[in-house]
């Protein structure tokens with residue numbers, strides 16, 4: 001029996017834009033976080049070969065995204081021009097090279113007169129630019145929000161401005177994933193899914209775990225009128241900002257927590273593990289931001305963990321949600337510190353639970369099945385709370401650094417180091433989960449039973465478990481796709 005609350009939650013389903021794309025959160029690489037404007041044809045081609053050679057394409061990273069700074073003004077004919085120094089063969093040629101490797105090609109513009117780096121923008125030239133993108137065989141458009149000539153401040157104003165490009169893309173008849181870079185402005189989480197496949201929920205991420213910065217003025221989503229989302233938002237800032245509306249993500253349209261910082265160098269290994277895990281659990285797009293030409297083995301072994309990617313690409317497409325938050329913990333020099341517990345359903349009948357320690361000390365985090373399953377029924381009323389659950393650690397089978405080193409150093413064009421690694425091109429995640437592939441399941445490390453559940457978590461890290469009922473699916477309570 002469903003509780004009334006659970007029925008209400010399940011009925012409140014989200015209808016996403018119906019272009020058939022992003023049925024699971026998109027994955028790929030984008031140059032901005034590590035390279036900014038330093039873009040070129042060679043960069044995209046070198047990166048595409050690394051994606052293939054490192055086995056990253058074959059755990060799901062299939063979009064190669066060119067960010068800002070490719071433009072060279074606009075011609076008298078109204079069409080945007082490409083910088084021929086940076087892209088001597090043109091962008092259609094680049095797209096062809098990527099497609100030949102089984103990859104997809106994406107690029108960037110702004111819904112403004114200029115882009116954020118002050119190149120030519122697409123505002124009031126949407127139709128010409130959409131035609132150009134389609135003629136270059138583009139598969140993905142990241143669409144920014146700079147220099148919009150004041151056309152924002154009320155949801156419908158932003159909606160209408162972005163909808164012009166959505167319609168222009170649709171009119172090209174090419175399948176182009178549409179990704180809004182709207183920084184959470186004008187309640188984009190309430191309208192983004194009607195016209196786009198993902199929408200940014202915050203100011204730009206920067207390479208810090210929880211350091212507050214004056215340039216990121218919006219601290220949480222309780223301030224919907226925050227007008228300066230900013231450019232220096234930490235991992236914890238973004239997580240807390242999206243927490244109240246994680247449920248807006250659904251197959252076809254996702255909350256975008258911004259591109260990954262993993263491997264760029266500002267955070268510890270454990271902080272990067274936490275960053276990556278939370279992005280996967282909240283169903284954000286997973287876009288590698290590091291320069292793959294200089295990727296460390298440690299970063300590779302975070303990015304290529306199939307047990308965690310299987311959470312991101314889970315067929316149910318349900319974000320984990322924050323079920324408890326403890327602010328009464330040791331703080332750091334910025335006055336920051338908290339612990340959080342996140343939980344959510346996983347295909348086929350599993351449950352994800354995350355113990356996140358963002359406090360300034362190693363801590364024991366305590367919870368119970370009542371808390372983990374609070375959204376299945378409050379106050380311990382869900383049948384799930386009476387069962388025993390095996391806990392599978394999703395980081396236990398992380399690739400050894402020595403193996404990752406071998407992968408990175410293998411001669412170009414060989415796939416030596418990754419033999420036996422999970423291959424989602426061969427076996428999509430859904431099929432792997434249905435077959436009970438142990439590489440996706442993680443390693444059984446314990447049991448969660450009624451009563452207190454205590455987990456030790458080091459400072460600035462997390463524990464992430466797939467829970468599986470020892471008795472099998474809970475009777476009378478099956479989450480099906482229709483109910484979502």
Ligand SMILES: *[C@@H]1O[C@H](CO)[C@@H](O)[C@H](O)[C@H]1NC(C)=O
Nearest residue numbers: 055058415418419423425426
């Ligand atoms: C993954 O499988 C595909 C399809 O069989 C194959 O072409 C590719 O080389 C495999 N990738 C790796 C890294 O082994």
Ligand SMILES: *[C@@H]1O[C@H](CO)[C@@H](O)[C@H](O)[C@H]1NC(C)=O
Nearest residue numbers: 326327328329330363364366
């Ligand atoms: C919050 O964490 C502190 C430090 O671990 C602990 O003493 C306290 O009991 C926790 N509070 C709750 C409500 O769990």
